[in-house]
Amino acid sequence: xxxxxxxxxxxxxxxxxxxxxxxxxxxxxxxxxxxxxxxxxxxxxxxxxxxxxxxxxxxxxxxxxxxxxxxxxxxxxxxxxxxxxxxxxxxxxxxxxxxxxxxxxxxxxxxxxxxxxxxxxxxxxxxxxxxxxxxxxxxxxxxxxxxxxxxxxxxxxxxxxxxxxxxxxxxxxxxxxxxxxxxxxxxxxxxxxxxxxxxxxxxxxxxxxxxxxxxxxxxxxxxxxxxxxxxxxxxxxxxxxxxxxxxxxxxxxxxxxxxxxxxxxxxxxx
Ligand code: ADP
Numbered sequence: 001x002x003x004x005x006x007x008x009x010x011x012x013x014x015x016x017x018x019x020x021x022x023x024x025x026x027x028x029x030x031x032x033x034x035x036x037x038x039x040x041x042x043x044x045x046x047x048x049x050x051x052x053x054x055x056x057x058x059x060x061x062x063x064x065x066x067x068x069x070x071x072x073x074x075x076x077x078x079x080x081x082x083x084x085x086x087x088x089x090x091x092x093x094x095x096x097x098x099x100x101x102x103x104x105x106x107x108x109x110x111x112x113x114x115x116x117x118x119x120x121x122x123x124x125x126x127x128x129x130x131x132x133x134x135x136x137x138x139x140x141x142x143x144x145x146x147x148x149x150x151x152x153x154x155x156x157x158x159x160x161x162x163x164x165x166x167x168x169x170x171x172x173x174x175x176x177x178x179x180x181x182x183x184x185x186x187x188x189x190x191x192x193x194x195x196x197x198x199x200x201x202x203x204x205x206x207x208x209x210x211x212x213x214x215x216x217x218x219x220x221x222x223x224x225x226x227x228x229x230x231x232x233x234x235x236x237x238x239x240x241x242x243x244x245x246x247x248x249x250x251x252x253x254x255x256x257x258x259x260x261x262x263x264x265x266x267x268x269x270x
Pocket of ligand 1: 197199202216217229
């Protein structure tokens, strides 16, 4: 609690009284703590790939370059780590832009059938590599108002997680339907998008935390699949900017379901 005492004086030096202002600064403190933890996390996440690039480059310079095979494998590591760095920086900038609301969303009507089909096509190559089947079931003639680029980003992040965290030969599926308004008369129609997989699943105790920045159930696994640990927090922010909600259900070893609910029409354009 912060206390400010402000004396109130009239023009002729006569004391009128004292105004006591009490500020509850716990919320501010909490925010500061979250921010400094974020900066610490970011620094740590950035340092790891930089250290790898530096270390392998150094070893190459110190003679490893003379063996072509070793040189090749070290250069591959340097390349992969630079890519990770690139993705990480991209995600961090994206998240900070979204959080500071510096991205005005551009809403337009989106035809969900063709939109989802196109988005799935972008994921085919990575799914094929693991013989994962990608299926969609979208009701006919569904439209919703959305920022197309952001909606695509939401779906891509969830679909690529589905592919990453599903063993070879598994299934990833996206289903889209319109659901009845929650609160009866007058409530906006809602689009429900469910992205499910037959993957490794998420332990119960981790479920509440997976939307946090940099939270990963298994750090090594996320790293080896190229994850930044920011995908789901970006998704959550983007869903909220669409006035929607996201939740997850998961069964360890069986798979996960991410359920999005988004209004068909954005209220400020109604
Ligand atoms: P990452 O870049 O590590 O994938 P995300 O923010 O996208 O970061 O996800 C956070 C964590 O949630 C992941 O590290 C993973 O442990 C877990 N996770 C996300 N999606 C799935 C999924 N479909 N199946 C299993 N675990 C998942």
